[in-house]
Amino acid sequence: MLTAAYVAFTLAQLAVAIWAFRLYRHRPSAGALALFLPIAALVWDNGVVAIGSLLGVGTLLQMLTYPRFIGHAFLTPIWTVTAVAFAGRAGALGSRHRAFESASWVLYALMVAYGVFDALVLLDLSPVRQADILYYTNVGGIPGPPAPAVVMVLVTIACGVLVLKAIRWPWMLAGALFMLVTAAIPTDLVGFVLSNSGEVVLGLALVLTERRLQQREGL
Numbered sequence: 001m002l003t004a005a006y007v008a009f010t011l012a013q014l015a016v017a018i019w020a021f022r023l024y025r026h027r028p029s030a031g032a033l034a035l036f037l038p039i040a041a042l043v044w045d046n047g048v049v050a051i052g053s054l055l056g057v058g059t060l061l062q063m064l065t066y067p068r069f070i071g072h073a074f075l076t077p078i079w080t081v082t083a084v085a086f087a088g089r090a091g092a093l094g095s096r097h098r099a100f101e102s103a104s105w106v107l108y109a110l111m112v113a114y115g116v117f118d119a120l121v122l123l124d125l126s127p128v129r130q131a132d133i134l135y136y137t138n139v140g141g142i143p144g145p146p147a148p149a150v151v152m153v154l155v156t157i158a159c160g161v162l163v164l165k166a167i168r169w170p171w172m173l174a175g176a177l178f179m180l181v182t183a184a185i186p187t188d189l190v191g192f193v194l195s196n197s198g199e200v201v202l203g204l205a206l207v208l209t210e211r212r213l214q215q216r217e218g219l
Helices: 002-026 030-055 059-089 094-121 147-167 171-183 189-216
Strands: 125-130 133-138
Touching (some): 002 030, 002 189, 030 059, 030 133, 059 094, 059 125, 059 133, 059 171, 059 189, 094 147, 147 171, 147 189, 171 189
Antiparallel strands (some): 125 133
């Protein structure tokens, strides 16, 4: 069951990543690039989990797992940059948009520093079998919810509210709220699938927002 779900997640993220890259090529910007990169990393992340039971416990699966945690450290919080950039392009930040965008990069750097320490310096891989999937998790990280992901979602929610007020576009906020709710679901089999679907939904919501902003800009 979970293997099929992760294959579906991988294919969904691949489709969203291709769309995000096309939008970036159509209108290159730091926010659009910051949107594309985590989605591309999630294709790898979900793909490795999907094939983990085929590879089994061992060096190969461990080697494929390391890029997952590098992506978590460097790319998970970068949607804070995307969210603030979208709010600025929607006209929700007024004349202060440059200051907010600079602040988003500072916040991103702080979250990367935290993530590098949590996901890489303290990395201690341990295999986990859940239903029909096998993957490695980090048992050496800081206990509790991952701060970079929490901060990213909260910033996206705040910016989603601003975008909703500025251009009557609800989907950025809806995607972020969906991810927040699904991340809090207990991790039984159904909860595990729903919590991971939050990444797909938020990524799609942000890609749709990029498309909407490009339409408003006449592109």
